[in-house]
Amino acid sequence: MTSSDTVLRRPVTASxxxxxxxxxxxxxxxxxxxxxxxxLVYALFLLYPVVQSVIISGFKWDLLGAKPKFIGLDNYTxxxxxxxxxxxxxxxxxxxxxxxxxxxxxxxSLFLRAGRRRAGAVAVAVVGLGIAxxxxxxxxxxxxxxxxxxxxxxxxxxxxxxxxTPLLVGLGLGLAxxxxxxxxxxxxxxxxxxxxxxxxxxxxxxxxxxxLNPDRGLIAGFLNWFGLSGIPFLSDxxxxxxxxxxxxxxxxxxxxxxxxLAGLQDVEPSLYEAASLxxxxxxxxxxxVTIPGLSHVFVLVIITQVIASFQVFGQVYIMTKGGPGTSxxxxxxxxxxxxxxNYQLGYASALSVFLFVVMAAVSAIQFRLIAKDA
Amino acid sequence: xxxxxxxxxxxDTAVPSRPIPSKDGQPPKRARSVRYxxxxxxxxxTWFLPLLWMISLALTPNDxxxxxxxxxxxxxxxxxxxxxxxxxxxxxxxxLNSFVVTTVTTALTVVFCAMAGYAFARIDFPGxxxxxxxxxxxxxxxxxxxxxxxxxxxxxxxxxxxxxxLILPRLAAPLGVFIMTQFFSKVPAEMEEAARIxxxxxxxxxxxxxxxxxxxxxASLAIFTFVLTWNDYLWPLVISTKTEWFTVTTGLASLQSNxxxxxxxxxxxxxxxxxxxxxxxxxxxxQRQLIRGITLGSGEK
Numbered sequence: 001m002t003s004s005d006t007v008l009r010r011p012v013t014a015s016x017x018x019x020x021x022x023x024x025x026x027x028x029x030x031x032x033x034x035x036x037x038x039x040l041v042y043a044l045f046l047l048y049p050v051v052q053s054v055i056i057s058g059f060k061w062d063l064l065g066a067k068p069k070f071i072g073l074d075n076y077t078x079x080x081x082x083x084x085x086x087x088x089x090x091x092x093x094x095x096x097x098x099x100x101x102x103x104x105x106x107x108x109s110l111f112l113r114a115g116r117r118r119a120g121a122v123a124v125a126v127v128g129l130g131i132a133x134x135x136x137x138x139x140x141x142x143x144x145x146x147x148x149x150x151x152x153x154x155x156x157x158x159x160x161x162x163x164x165t166p167l168l169v170g171l172g173l174g175l176a177x178x179x180x181x182x183x184x185x186x187x188x189x190x191x192x193x194x195x196x197x198x199x200x201x202x203x204x205x206x207x208x209x210x211x212l213n214p215d216r217g218l219i220a221g222f223l224n225w226f227g228l229s230g231i232p233f234l235s236d237x238x239x240x241x242x243x244x245x246x247x248x249x250x251x252x253x254x255x256x257x258x259x260x261l262a263g264l265q266d267v268e269p270s271l272y273e274a275a276s277l278x279x280x281x282x283x284x285x286x287x288x289v290t291i292p293g294l295s296h297v298f299v300l301v302i303i304t305q306v307i308a309s310f311q312v313f314g315q316v317y318i319m320t321k322g323g324p325g326t327s328x329x330x331x332x333x334x335x336x337x338x339x340x341x342n343y344q345l346g347y348a349s350a351l352s353v354f355l356f357v358v359m360a361a362v363s364a365i366q367f368r369l370i371a372k373d374a
Numbered sequence: 375x376x377x378x379x380x381x382x383x384x385x386d387t388a389v390p391s392r393p394i395p396s397k398d399g400q401p402p403k404r405a406r407s408v409r410y411x412x413x414x415x416x417x418x419x420t421w422f423l424p425l426l427w428m429i430s431l432a433l434t435p436n437d438x439x440x441x442x443x444x445x446x447x448x449x450x451x452x453x454x455x456x457x458x459x460x461x462x463x464x465x466x467x468x469x470l471n472s473f474v475v476t477t478v479t480t481a482l483t484v485v486f487c488a489m490a491g492y493a494f495a496r497i498d499f500p501g502x503x504x505x506x507x508x509x510x511x512x513x514x515x516x517x518x519x520x521x522x523x524x525x526x527x528x529x530x531x532x533x534x535x536x537x538x539x540l541i542l543p544r545l546a547a548p549l550g551v552f553i554m555t556q557f558f559s560k561v562p563a564e565m566e567e568a569a570r571i572x573x574x575x576x577x578x579x580x581x582x583x584x585x586x587x588x589x590x591x592x593a594s595l596a597i598f599t600f601v602l603t604w605n606d607y608l609w610p611l612v613i614s615t616k617t618e619w620f621t622v623t624t625g626l627a628s629l630q631s632n633x634x635x636x637x638x639x640x641x642x643x644x645x646x647x648x649x650x651x652x653x654x655x656x657x658x659x660x661q662r663q664l665i666r667g668i669t670l671g672s673g674e675k
Contacts, residue, residue: 030576031499038490038551039505045524046512046546052523178414185411191661192418195425198653198664200605202626206646207424209630210431210443216639218427221444250424255668262669300672311518314607318627332518332608339522340612348522355519363514 050356053349061346063339068346075350079150084143087136096132103128150351152326153334156241160330161309164245169301171249172256177290179257180264190261194254201251201314208247209234209319237327240320244328247315252308256301263297264290303366307359331355431643432456439639455644465645467618468625472652475540475610475621476603482541483550483599484592491554492580496566506555512548521612528613535619540610544603550595553670557591558584590663591670597660598667604653622649 057075061068090096103125110121145151175193179186196204211218212233220230233243271289280288313332316322322329335355339348427446431439432455434448442449460466493499494506528539561584569579585592610624620628626649629642657664 026576027497028499031493031497031502034489034493034497034576034580035505038486038509038545041486041542041545042509042512042548044546045527045543046515046520046548047508049520049523049527050515052526053520056523056526178410183407183410185414189414189418191657192422194661194665195654195657196421198601198605198657199650200623200626200653201607202623202630203428203646203650206626206630206642207428210639210643211424211427216439216443218423218444218446221446224444250421258665258668259672262665304672307516311516313518314627318630335519335522336608336612339525345522345526352519352522355516359516359519360514367514 053352056346057350057353059346063343063345075347078146078347079350079354082139082143082145084140085137086140089136091138092135096135099128099132149326149329149334153329153331156329157310157312157331159241160245160312161306164248164309165302165305167249168253168256168305171253172301173260175257176260176264180261190257193257196251197254202318204247204251205315205318212243234320235324237324240324240328244316244319259297259301263294267293303362306362310359428643428647431640432647434640436638436640440637443639455640458641459644459648464617464620464625468620468622471619472604472622474537476600479541479544479603480596480599482545483547484596486545487547487550487554487595488585488588488592490551492558492584494555495558509548509551518608521609525612535614535616539613543609549671553591553595557588561587594663594667594670597656597663598671600656601653601664
């Protein structure tokens, strides 16, 4: 694994002779010339939008009509606050308990490891307890959130992420373990599992919306075979999200499979050899060689998956439009609709900034872990 | 740690998913092999089922599907759906759009990223490290979250429904720079030295020595970019408001508004199939490069 540091660490030159042939000045000139095209598009279409969305989020900025008006943090209060908001410790205690447990487990495992991970353990604990604390806020009997849909969409996004990530990671790893050998047809199986990943989202939804259709779908046909009637997967609030998760798993498990396969091939074969000589069985080898050897791939796959899942949009928007009701509305859809259905670009930008902050935090964890592994 | 040369290790012991054959109580090798393949054929078959069904529906006449569409294999065969794909609607135009957007984006991304990667890896200029950090920090920006300011940027200059708008934002791909920088930093310095002593310019060295060396990395980046661009959904949805400016991906999605009432299911599936065809071809021809692109892009290897 290579981090940003190791890429640049190597010396660029091998011999001092170079200094005679090319001066420092040509280095500067050439460096800038070679970077210019990329830096131009990068600054215009990535850096500028980030800055711009922070700026717009301070305005009441309607797509149609009135001139933008500066309103300070009002968009953020609209997003995060409500009327008659109270705090009580045990509100949403199930979620709080889950978060605290997970936090403490991660913090403990970080703390027990040697090295400089203590600061990380403390950071994880603080963030986790902070989230649990924030969950204690809720509207009082006469109150309401300013934008209840924001919270619904955030919750749906979290549910999607927390359910689909373990499924995709677990299934990807399982398939990779099955396929990581020199048997015949391994490449063929891999190709089949990987194939859906290249399909456009609208082809995937075309297939699955129909697969899941209670009257005309393949699954309904299968159920009819057993004398059962079709299930309205996408129009049942309790089944819509699971259906979307299944669709997503089918579509994208190949991505993780490929990463795990690459990781497995990097595990030092001599370690298995040594473990066999020590009389280790399959399970012991898996536990003590495969899992440690894959640890960095695990981190990578999980974080990539979390980042991708948090930005889920296409399959949800095409298959259910966020419905039935708001049962599958996700964060990106909420941003999209705030901007292009309600024409509130300022508020939509504030939502984008929220997404950006969450994603940046997750990526920062990734960078730290990768930098330490390297 | 004792390192054993890979060739000295028998494949059986090197493979974690497969117990040592000689172990007591294990069924004979052949039987286990049959069991292994039986399991995987069922699993892979299940995975392939949805696609198979799509192909089957695309080959079934529409009026047959009106009465029943729940069988896996076509009950009657026709090629009409496939022949009609380009007859009605804007699919041909969407294909043209997708094709232009994807090829231009891919070509420019590869060139820009290769140039930037070469500069970061091989040219020693002040501020190089700081700039690289700025570019890598771009990996943290949620790609799907920045469409509001981008929309304002393009609609402000009246560039909705143009190729510019569909292509330009895609080019800011820090991941590609990361991949190419990683690649170029591994090329031995001697390769450049010789040419430099001969008095070759930087550009010449880049074009005639570095680019040919980087062909595999560039191929992976190109295929990966091709797939991602063809499949991009949110940005084309935002910036293309007229049907003739849809891409295949957004266009296909626009056809799926009311499912239950669809009378021409066969046509719909045929369009989905044809719309995915370029990707299926890319997949069949360049699977290896695509997979390499994924592993390179993740910083793995």
